[in-house]
Amino acid sequence: xxxxxxxxxxxxxxxxxxxxxxxxxxxxxxxxxxxxxxxxxxxxxxxxxxxxxxxxxxxxxxxxxxxxxxxxxxxxxxxxxxxxxxxxxxxxxxxxxxxxxxxxxxxxxxxxxxxxxxxxxxxxxxxxxxxxxxxxxxxxxxxxxxxxxxxxxxxxxxxxxxxxxxxxxxxxxxxxxxxxxxxxxxxxxxxxxxxxxxxxxxxxxxxxxxxxxxxxxxxxxxxxxxxxxxxxxxxxxxxxxxxxxxxxxxxxxxxxxxxxxxxxxxxxxxxxxxxxxxxxxxxxxxxxxxxxxxxxxxxxxxxxxxxxxxxxxxxxxxxxxxxxxxxxxxxxxxxxxxxxxxxxxxxxxxxxxxxxxxxxxxxxxxxxxxxxxxxxxxxxxxxxxxxxxxxxxxxxxxxxxxxxxxxxxxxxxxxxxxxxxxxxxxxxxxxxxxxxxxxxxxxxxxxxxxxxxxxxxxxxxxxxxxxxxxxxxxxxxxxxxxxxxxxxxxxxxxxxxxxxxxxxxxxxxxxxxxxxxxxxxxxxxxxxxxxxxxxxxxxxxxxxxxx
Amino acid sequence: xxxxxxxxxxxxxxxxxxxxxxxxxxxxxxxxxxxxxxxxxxxxxxxxxxxxxxxxxxxxxxxxxxxxxxxxxxxxxxxxxxxxxxxxxxxxxxxxxxxxxxxxxxxxxxxxxxxxxxxxxxxxxxxxxxxxxxxxxxxxxxxxxxxxxxxxxxxxxxxxxxxxxxxxxxxxxxxxxxxxxxxxxxxxxxxxxxxxxxxxxxxxxxxxxxxxxxxxxxxxxxxxxxxxxxxxxxxxxxxxxxxxxxxxxxxxxxxxxxxxxxxxxxxxxxxxxxxxxxxxxxxxxxxxxxxxxxxxxxxxxxxxxxxxxxxxxxxxxxxxxxxxxxxx
Numbered sequence: 001x002x003x004x005x006x007x008x009x010x011x012x013x014x015x016x017x018x019x020x021x022x023x024x025x026x027x028x029x030x031x032x033x034x035x036x037x038x039x040x041x042x043x044x045x046x047x048x049x050x051x052x053x054x055x056x057x058x059x060x061x062x063x064x065x066x067x068x069x070x071x072x073x074x075x076x077x078x079x080x081x082x083x084x085x086x087x088x089x090x091x092x093x094x095x096x097x098x099x100x101x102x103x104x105x106x107x108x109x110x111x112x113x114x115x116x117x118x119x120x121x122x123x124x125x126x127x128x129x130x131x132x133x134x135x136x137x138x139x140x141x142x143x144x145x146x147x148x149x150x151x152x153x154x155x156x157x158x159x160x161x162x163x164x165x166x167x168x169x170x171x172x173x174x175x176x177x178x179x180x181x182x183x184x185x186x187x188x189x190x191x192x193x194x195x196x197x198x199x200x201x202x203x204x205x206x207x208x209x210x211x212x213x214x215x216x217x218x219x220x221x222x223x224x225x226x227x228x229x230x231x232x233x234x235x236x237x238x239x240x241x242x243x244x245x246x247x248x249x250x251x252x253x254x255x256x257x258x259x260x261x262x263x264x265x266x267x268x269x270x271x272x273x274x275x276x277x278x279x280x281x282x283x284x285x286x287x288x289x290x291x292x293x294x295x296x297x298x299x300x301x302x303x304x305x306x307x308x309x310x311x312x313x314x315x316x317x318x319x320x321x322x323x324x325x326x327x328x329x330x331x332x333x334x335x336x337x338x339x340x341x342x343x344x345x346x347x348x349x350x351x352x353x354x355x356x357x358x359x360x361x362x363x364x365x366x367x368x369x370x371x372x373x374x375x376x377x378x379x380x381x382x383x384x385x386x387x388x389x390x391x392x393x394x395x396x397x398x399x400x401x402x403x404x405x406x407x408x409x410x411x412x413x414x415x416x417x418x419x420x421x422x423x424x425x426x427x428x429x430x431x432x433x434x435x436x437x438x439x440x441x442x443x444x445x446x447x448x449x450x451x452x453x454x455x456x457x458x459x460x461x462x463x464x465x466x467x468x469x470x471x472x473x474x475x476x477x478x479x480x481x482x483x484x485x486x487x488x489x490x491x492x493x494x495x496x497x498x499x500x501x502x503x504x505x506x507x508x509x510x511x512x513x514x515x516x517x518x519x520x521x522x523x524x525x526x527x528x529x530x531x532x533x534x535x536x537x538x539x540x541x542x543x544x545x546x547x
Numbered sequence: 548x549x550x551x552x553x554x555x556x557x558x559x560x561x562x563x564x565x566x567x568x569x570x571x572x573x574x575x576x577x578x579x580x581x582x583x584x585x586x587x588x589x590x591x592x593x594x595x596x597x598x599x600x601x602x603x604x605x606x607x608x609x610x611x612x613x614x615x616x617x618x619x620x621x622x623x624x625x626x627x628x629x630x631x632x633x634x635x636x637x638x639x640x641x642x643x644x645x646x647x648x649x650x651x652x653x654x655x656x657x658x659x660x661x662x663x664x665x666x667x668x669x670x671x672x673x674x675x676x677x678x679x680x681x682x683x684x685x686x687x688x689x690x691x692x693x694x695x696x697x698x699x700x701x702x703x704x705x706x707x708x709x710x711x712x713x714x715x716x717x718x719x720x721x722x723x724x725x726x727x728x729x730x731x732x733x734x735x736x737x738x739x740x741x742x743x744x745x746x747x748x749x750x751x752x753x754x755x756x757x758x759x760x761x762x763x764x765x766x767x768x769x770x771x772x773x774x775x776x777x778x779x780x781x782x783x784x785x786x787x788x789x790x791x792x793x794x795x796x797x798x799x800x801x802x803x804x805x806x807x808x809x810x811x812x813x814x815x816x817x818x819x820x821x822x823x824x825x826x827x828x829x830x831x832x833x834x835x836x837x838x839x840x841x842x843x844x845x846x847x848x849x850x851x852x853x854x855x856x857x858x859x860x861x862x863x864x865x866x867x868x869x870x871x872x873x874x875x
Contacts, residue, residue, distance in 0.1 A: 048829065417832070
């Protein structure tokens with residue numbers, strides 16, 4: 001089953017680091033709790049599914065459903081290691097330019113037709129077709145051609161070494177040529193039945209039905225090449241309100257969902273809940289930050305940025321905003337991932353040092369209101385964030401209070417998402433932002449930090465320009481030798497921590513809760529869904545008979 | 548009468564055009580643009596994917612031209628396709644969602660009227676009695692209570708603690724395995740709480756209007772004559788007074804017909820009901836212009852039809868009003 005999350009930088013939930021389980025009761029080797037087929041898993045999502053061809057969608061709900069229906073050539077295992085899926089093995093040529101896959105034999109599409117290397121070629125053709133509006137075309141941008149050497153061997157030839165090559169074949173859902181060829185040629189993939197009414201994949205679950213805005217029903221694939229999943233049905237309910245999802249969880253109308261920090265700490269500790277549910281916790285793959293507009297001369301000065309970082313008590317912030325359910329961020333790499341440099345220390349909470357740095361930068365005297373002044377101008381700026389995110393609002397308030405103590409005035413502005421993006425982020429018309437970045441399975445962050453990525457539609461919206469960082473990013477993404485990449489990213493981590501182009505705040509933990517009748521859940525850096533087809537409900541605990 | 552109705556219908560067409568034109572401008576005035584998933588940062592790649600669609604959807608043309616293209620399509624009764632990745636026809640999307648919203652809202656209005664009229668009448672005829680005071684407090688509490696808060700409380704009470712009713716959605720997740728009659732019962736049980744929440748708030752308005760209107764009518768001279776004639780009080784109130792007191796209610800009913808397809812956003816979101824309200828809010832966040840415009844056409848048309856129906860109903864109910872006839 002594909003557990004790889006979309007390559008685009010959206011908040012995903014793979015992680016590294018410590019993970020613990022709150023309640024026991026999942027040892028499958030004891031008597032009556034042996035693996036059994038049956039039952040239904042009911043999941044909930046806040047957002048609607050916007051399409052069933054993952055190549056065309058970038059929202060997480062569509063990709064979660066897609067993960068059940070499709071496979072990639074490879075996927076991620078529990079500790080974020082790359083493991084085989086549709087491909088049994090692979091090898092790179094010495095110059096990193098050719099990647100060969102040997103495919104698993106005997107795989108069938110949900111409609112019974114055999115899966116072959118030609119479908120892999122087709123997937124590449126469809127994603128790179130100029131008429132296909134795919135957000136993932138860049139994953140395949142460096143590919144010269146894809147060839148089916150025989151029905152079970154695929155050769156991918158790259159124009160230049162691409163470090164994410166292997167991973168990109170994990171996040172790509174392989175599509176069936178025999179159903180989509182004509183649609184692809186006409187550039188009408190979106191209108192194919194595959195996208196809405198009848199998606200056909202090779203994955204562990206087959207599509208049964210979808211009622212838009214209500215639910216998606218999937219049934220287990222008896223011919224799944226890795227073995228039919230134990231749980232016979234998955235119902236993916238769409239419930240647009242977090243509060244309702246929580247109540248449904250308590251009423252046993254939903255079996256699996258993610259809890260907020262408050263729910264995890266304070267609202268799920270009563271006996272009735274603990275008797276029926278297991279709570280899990282693992283480090284998330286998204287971090288929250290305070291980003292500066294580096295075109296502003298005040299923030300262009302590194303001393304000012306470091307001073308602001310010193311003025312914020314990040315531990316208190318973590319405890320206050322997410323009740324301690326996270327870890328402090330020292331840089332843009334997930335704690336515990338191979339790219340993270342464990343020797344980099346975070347910026348300490350030190351208001352005196354902050355004051356000293358600010359004085360260094362010319363902010364020495366204070367006016368009557370207690371604000372620092374320089375050349376007659378008091379130091380005040382606008383801190384923006386998006387509406388609808390309670391945590392970011394709290395962070396803004398804490399930052400405002402912390403900075404007031406060192407004499408910097410902050411005005412908070414909360415703006416609706418699309419407007420924030422169009423009028424402020426893209427036009428670079430902001431002073432500072434409280435936002436978050438999600439990191440994918442690969443640590444490459446070229447699009448966020450490289451100086452070439454600061455066009456209005458690009459993601460380097462703080463306008464960061466550092467030639468050393470540029471060099472490290474380029475090295476990291478074009479090498480297929482792991483040791484070189486580790487060196488580059490460790491140095492990058494050091495440089496960014498020193499430079500503080502933004503204040504790295506914290507990585508949030510993901511807090512799933514699942515009905516404890518489900519056995520086999522094994523939380524790890526990749527989360528809990530990585531082995532979903534292996535979950536089961538023992539016969540005597542099954543709740544839903546599936547006809 | 549018929550001529551009047553026809554004339555009104557013909558005049559409605561330029562009205563609808565005007566409404567759509569203004570709406571079109573307002574929608575495009577809002578900052579932000581399509582191609583964004585709300586709350587998630589979109590990569591430049593996704594943006595480039597959207598750029599392709601931009602040409603297909605004529606978003607690169609000047610606004611008046613875009614409006615004209617939309618209008619020409621509308622003349623063929625084609626509402627266009629959504630900007631979302633699935634690109635489905637707007638008409639299908641609305642067609643999927645409209646029935647449940649209509650069902651919910653029609654049932655809600657029927658219940659409100661069925662409750663509000665007797666409450667209003669009884670409050671008026673027993674003015675200042677214990678019943679009057681109690682119902683006054685009751686309906687105002689309902690009016691002041693935020694819907695989502697009430698919804699959550701009811702969910703906790705009936706869904707979790709008592710376990711009588713399902714919490715959200717339209718059907719149980721495994722409903723396809725139920726027998727036909729159990730399926731209908733399942734569906735009805737899912738509607739109970741949403742309707743309860745929706746009606747509780749709406750009762751206040753209608754019952755107060757009814758009460759006020761009744762109080763005015765009951766003081767009229769003809770009521771006194773009816774009593775003097777020896778008619779039973781039941782007939783006096785139930786037949787003569789009620790008919791006259793109902794006139795304002797008809798007006799309000801007619802004016803609230805357009806809300807039949809849009810007003811239940813909060814109830815739909817909290818109870819996870821896939822209706823028009825949810826569709827519209829989602830479309831607004833995503834700047835899904837075709838869906839927004841399609842919905843506006845529906846609402847505008849409905850409003851105009853509702854107004855026409857209100858006027859005709861008025862003339863039927865109130866003999867003093869005769870629409871369309873020339874006065875000699």
